[in-house]
Amino acid sequence: MQPKNIEIEQKITKNLGKIKHKIFVLSGKGGVGKSTVSANVALSLVQNGYNVGLMDCDIHGPSIPKILGIEDKRPMSTENGIEPVLVSPKLKVMSMGFLLQDRDSPVIWRGPLKMTAIKQFISDFNWGDLDYLIVDLPPGTGDEPLSIAQLIPNSDGAVIVTTPQDVALLSVRKSINFVKQMNTPVIGIVENMSGFTCPHCNKTIDIFKKDGGLKTSKDFNIPFLGKIPLDPKIVESGDSGVSFMNEDSTSDTVKAFEAITERIVKNIEKNDKKEVK
Amino acid sequence: MQPKNIEIEQKITKNLGKIKHKIFVLSGKGGVGKSTVSANVALSLVQNGYNVGLMDCDIHGPSIPKILGIEDKRPMSTENGIEPVLVSPKLKVMSMGFLLQDRDSPVIWRGPLKMTAIKQFISDFNWGDLDYLIVDLPPGTGDEPLSIAQLIPNSDGAVIVTTPQDVALLSVRKSINFVKQMNTPVIGIVENMSGFTCPHCNKTIDIFKKDGGLKTSKDFNIPFLGKIPLDPKIVESGDSGVSFMNEDSTSDTVKAFEAITERIVKNIEKNDKKEVK
Numbered sequence: 001m002q003p004k005n006i007e008i009e010q011k012i013t014k015n016l017g018k019i020k021h022k023i024f025v026l027s028g029k030g031g032v033g034k035s036t037v038s039a040n041v042a043l044s045l046v047q048n049g050y051n052v053g054l055m056d057c058d059i060h061g062p063s064i065p066k067i068l069g070i071e072d073k074r075p076m077s078t079e080n081g082i083e084p085v086l087v088s089p090k091l092k093v094m095s096m097g098f099l100l101q102d103r104d105s106p107v108i109w110r111g112p113l114k115m116t117a118i119k120q121f122i123s124d125f126n127w128g129d130l131d132y133l134i135v136d137l138p139p140g141t142g143d144e145p146l147s148i149a150q151l152i153p154n155s156d157g158a159v160i161v162t163t164p165q166d167v168a169l170l171s172v173r174k175s176i177n178f179v180k181q182m183n184t185p186v187i188g189i190v191e192n193m194s195g196f197t198c199p200h201c202n203k204t205i206d207i208f209k210k211d212g213g214l215k216t217s218k219d220f221n222i223p224f225l226g227k228i229p230l231d232p233k234i235v236e237s238g239d240s241g242v243s244f245m246n247e248d249s250t251s252d253t254v255k256a257f258e259a260i261t262e263r264i265v266k267n268i269e270k271n272d273k274k275e276v277k
Numbered sequence: 278m279q280p281k282n283i284e285i286e287q288k289i290t291k292n293l294g295k296i297k298h299k300i301f302v303l304s305g306k307g308g309v310g311k312s313t314v315s316a317n318v319a320l321s322l323v324q325n326g327y328n329v330g331l332m333d334c335d336i337h338g339p340s341i342p343k344i345l346g347i348e349d350k351r352p353m354s355t356e357n358g359i360e361p362v363l364v365s366p367k368l369k370v371m372s373m374g375f376l377l378q379d380r381d382s383p384v385i386w387r388g389p390l391k392m393t394a395i396k397q398f399i400s401d402f403n404w405g406d407l408d409y410l411i412v413d414l415p416p417g418t419g420d421e422p423l424s425i426a427q428l429i430p431n432s433d434g435a436v437i438v439t440t441p442q443d444v445a446l447l448s449v450r451k452s453i454n455f456v457k458q459m460n461t462p463v464i465g466i467v468e469n470m471s472g473f474t475c476p477h478c479n480k481t482i483d484i485f486k487k488d489g490g491l492k493t494s495k496d497f498n499i500p501f502l503g504k505i506p507l508d509p510k511i512v513e514s515g516d517s518g519v520s521f522m523n524e525d526s527t528s529d530t531v532k533a534f535e536a537i538t539e540r541i542v543k544n545i546e547k548n549d550k551k552e553v554k
Contacts, residue, residue: 031308060417106418141383166516201478239443
């Protein structure tokens with residue numbers, strides 16, 4: 001017998017109640033590094049001792065399993081529900097990618113079916129007690145990310161990822177208005193692919209232009225979380241599934257992710273204090 | 278009185294009947310340069326003397342108006358229907374971007390409403406006699422691009438745009454299977470952001486890795502249309518709306534687009550001949 005809607009809602013409320021902080025990661029357009037930011041912020045939170053969950057809601061292009069090198073893992077069914085994939089003792093991951101039988105198959109599901117799957121990600125999985133749940137939303141500002149966001153009320157806010165060029169910024173402005181409609185705060189903007197340092201001559205080239213994310217954050221008076229350089233090592237690490245954050249602690253890119261994570265935590269804790277007052 | 282469904286279908290059939298070739302441009306994930314390829318292939322076809330239409334079906338992130346520098350233009354209503362925006366005597370463009378009152382607003386439309394808009398792009402607009410209609414589909418392999426593709430039967434096929442790295446290729450393989458479900462041929466794969474030449478030391482760096490698109494085309498035995506380098510001039514031209522194809526005919530990037538367009542035309546004409554036999 002299928003559980004009734006009300007039972008599912010109760011399970012969702014119960015499971016979300018055990019999670020202290022919920023963060024959405026979104027972008028107005030795809031390909032700006034939303035999943036790379038989600039994964040590396042999650043890893044950085046784990047390094048800071050937090051219990052973290054990472055929910056990859058990108059139904060059509062789930063890349064979290066590849067980025068984290070867990071493509072062949074599957075969530076396990078137990079007596080008490082389904083266990084997300086355990087990347088390390090403090091990092092649980094769920095992704096649509098785990099449910100695709102054939103990696104090369106596109107998911108052509110109509111809206112309602114997708115929402116049922118995402119609802120189950122929350123209701124039927126044992127996330128347990130988490131400090132942070134990172135929700136990697138589908139790209140864009142359409143009804144799909146909005147519906148998913150509406151499943152998770154009382155979130156701490158949204159991190160918006162962009163690249164510095166105008167065409168991307170056009171959609172970041174849409175994202176800011178979109179987050180307002182989600183009734184959640186903007187935690188801040190991350191500017192990805194920001195400057196490239198030539199490995200041969202060591203000079204920096206702003207391939208995707210410069211400072212666009214910073215400028216937009218000033219225009220809209222929202223926090224700027226930091227810049228991540230365009231780094232072939234991120235591409236390589238995302239492809240090989242070797243955790244980038246554990247690779248080389250002296251790299252500018254790793255430091256950039258650490259600083260961004262620190263600012264996210266700070267901004268959220270600041271909001272916590274405001275609520276206590 | 279609203280026109281009946283059957284009237285709309287008749288108008289669509291009539292309008293599509295005046296268009297010799299219809300090409301879909303798609304990508305498994307966003308941010309790989311799908312709209313840049315659509316716009317520059319359209320411009321390159323115009324330079325070859327063809328009458329071209331460009332239909333930007335990316336509802337949530339329409340970037341064609343910005344890329345072509347026609348953000349402030351609007352389609353004009355006439356006695357005989359609505360005129361798409363005329364970029365040059367041989368290039369007509371329609372985009373959801375023209376319909377957004379505020380550039381910063383996200384479009385949060387549920388599925389059926391989106392399809393109504395796209396249907397009108399075909400039924401109510403005077404595309405006239407065209408040699409080529411380029412249809413820039415929304416990114417991904419979800420129900421949205423599929424529904425749009427189903428509105429335009431008897432297309433010549435689909436051009437799949439990707440970047441060279443594995444994470445993008447994961448979704449290109451999904452795209453190939455997706456195109457099969459669209460019941461249209463794959464015209465070929467374009468590998469974008471393929472190699473970067475440092476303007477300071479002139480050395481080439483494969484930031485997003487190398488040859489992934491070429492390799493996939495061999496794996497699946499489908500045509501490879503060519504590589505486009507990662508070129509800050511494309512970023513700049515896409516941002517400023519100055520047509521890249523008219524800028525510098527000696528540039529490697531312009532030559533790459535010209536060669537790709539030539540191969541697209543050749544592949545389509547080859548299929549035409551097959552049908553005549």
